[in-house]
Amino acid sequence: MPDPIEPPVTLITGTSRGLGHDLARHYLGRGHRVVGCSRQPAPWSADGYRHFEVDVAEEGQVREMFSAIRKEFGRLDHLVNNAGIAAMNHALTTPNSTVDRVLRTNVGGTFACCREGAKLMRKRRFGRIVNLTTVAVPLRLEGESIYAASKAAVETLTAILAREFAPFGITVNAVGPMPIETDLIRGVPAEKIEALLARHAIPRRGEPSDVANVADFFLSERSALVTGQTLYLGGP
Amino acid sequence: MIGLVLRLAREVAESEQIDLPEDFDSDTRLFGDTGLLDSLGLVSLVLSVEEAIEDLTGVSVALADERAMSQTRSPFRTVRSLSEYATALSEESVAGSH
Numbered sequence: 001m002p003d004p005i006e007p008p009v010t011l012i013t014g015t016s017r018g019l020g021h022d023l024a025r026h027y028l029g030r031g032h033r034v035v036g037c038s039r040q041p042a043p044w045s046a047d048g049y050r051h052f053e054v055d056v057a058e059e060g061q062v063r064e065m066f067s068a069i070r071k072e073f074g075r076l077d078h079l080v081n082n083a084g085i086a087a088m089n090h091a092l093t094t095p096n097s098t099v100d101r102v103l104r105t106n107v108g109g110t111f112a113c114c115r116e117g118a119k120l121m122r123k124r125r126f127g128r129i130v131n132l133t134t135v136a137v138p139l140r141l142e143g144e145s146i147y148a149a150s151k152a153a154v155e156t157l158t159a160i161l162a163r164e165f166a167p168f169g170i171t172v173n174a175v176g177p178m179p180i181e182t183d184l185i186r187g188v189p190a191e192k193i194e195a196l197l198a199r200h201a202i203p204r205r206g207e208p209s210d211v212a213n214v215a216d217f218f219l220s221e222r223s224a225l226v227t228g229q230t231l232y233l234g235g236p
Numbered sequence: 237m238i239g240l241v242l243r244l245a246r247e248v249a250e251s252e253q254i255d256l257p258e259d260f261d262s263d264t265r266l267f268g269d270t271g272l273l274d275s276l277g278l279v280s281l282v283l284s285v286e287e288a289i290e291d292l293t294g295v296s297v298a299l300a301d302e303r304a305m306s307q308t309r310s311p312f313r314t315v316r317s318l319s320e321y322a323t324a325l326s327e328e329s330v331a332g333s334h
Contacts, residue, residue: 063296070287119283167276 009073010219011035013056013113014083016042019132019180022208023080023215024049035069038083056083056109057101066116075124078219079117081110081131081154088188091145099146106150111157114172118165127170128219131158132211135178135236139199151176155230162228171227173218178234180206201235237319238262244284245272245315252277262316271313278312285322295329297322 010027014020015036021044024034028048035050036042042051052068054061069076084106087098110131121127133155135141136148155174162172178200179193197203210233217223242262249256249272256272257264265271267278282300290296299322304311311321 067290067296119287122280122283 007031007033008077009033009035009069009075010078010080011037011069011076011113011117012080012082013037013054013109015051016040016044019177019208019211020080020082023082023212026208026212026215027078032078033073035073037065055105056113057104059108059112062109062112062116066113066120070120076117076120077124077127079113079121079127079129080215081113081129083109084132084150086144086147088143088147090143094146102146102150103153106147107153107157110154114157114161114165118161118168118170121170122165122168125169126221127165127168128223129161129165129170129172130215130218131155131172131174133158133174133176133230135176135196135200135232135234137176138232138236139196141196158230159228166227169224171218171223173227174230175211175214175218176230176232176236177211178206178232178236180208180211197234199236203234206233237323238316240288241281241285241315241319241322244288245281248273248277248281248284252280262319263314265314266312266318268313281318282312285318289322289326293326293330295326297325297329299325 010032012020012024012027012034013036015024016038020036024036025046028034028046033048035052037052037054037056039053039055041053050072052065054065056062085102087094087102089098114129117129118127131154133151134148136144137152137155141148158172158174165172179196197205214231214233218226245266246256252273254272254277266281267273267275273281286297286299304321311317
């Protein structure tokens with residue numbers, strides 16, 4: 001169970017910018033010891049924040065980061081698998097090099113971090129893992145076949161790892177935001193975003209705080225029975 | 237290595253609240269019908285051994301890879317076989333890291 005005195009250790013992947021950065025700030029504000037990573041050095045720093053230069057698609061780098069976390073902190077309470085890459089293109093103009101790249105990061109990276117994270121969490125019989133997915137999965141969005149397929153894989157991983165990790169006191173859930181103003185969708189035309197939002201029950205853009213709210217719920221000690229779930233924002 | 241694996245197997249058995257047999261030694265079966273551990277206990281032991289090897293040698297090894305899983309005589313069947321397998325693999329990794 002979480003230590004009532006020592007602040008929890010929360011690892012968030014993809015923290016150099018966008019949602020990952022906002023989530024890192026959010027959990028720093030809540031007193032967590034936050035570990036983050038990105039392929040480049042972090043363009044920001046804060047007290048209580050530890051950054052690793054890691055490409056989650058590279059298994060060796062992921063293992064080294066978790067080994068360092070074990071040695072520096074001796075524990076991991078929370079893992080938010082936020083790092084991901086998008087590929088928005090018609091299938092007819094999508095080469096397999098893009099398929100490989102997206103799957104290696106979004107599926108392989110998420111899997112490697114879940115596996116290594118659970119190894120650390122199991123010792124204290126407590127852990128919370130939150131994976132990032134997308135409304136592109138239930139909406140079957142045209143032009144996002146590979147991105148959405150990679151996130152459908154993340155949702156299946158979430159459901160199965162929830163079962164495999166349950167005996168260790170670890171829950172695994174996923175949150176799927178609607179479009180949020182980040183670099184990930186910067187290149188998408190405004191009319192396409194509006195058309196996408198129109199397919200939601202609540203047709204407005206989300207804020208990072210909307211995702212943080214769901215992450216708070218999944219990470220809560222009180223959510224011990226909440227696992228294997230994928231929660232979409234906005235009602236797609 | 238055998239001493240290390242024996243100690244870790246004891247720790248896993250204790251944390252899983254499994255009673256150790258009086259004659260517990262390096263030839264005790266670790267899993268299977270008459271084995272000491274269930275599948276999750278075995279996973280915990282393998283992960284603990286991996287971690288201990290990393291702490292001792294600074295090299296990370298993956299004991300439970302496809303090779304181990306596909307061997308007809310599983311290297312995880314007894315403390316002795318697991319120790320021998322872990323020794324061979326860590327020596328390979330240390331040699332490969334130079």
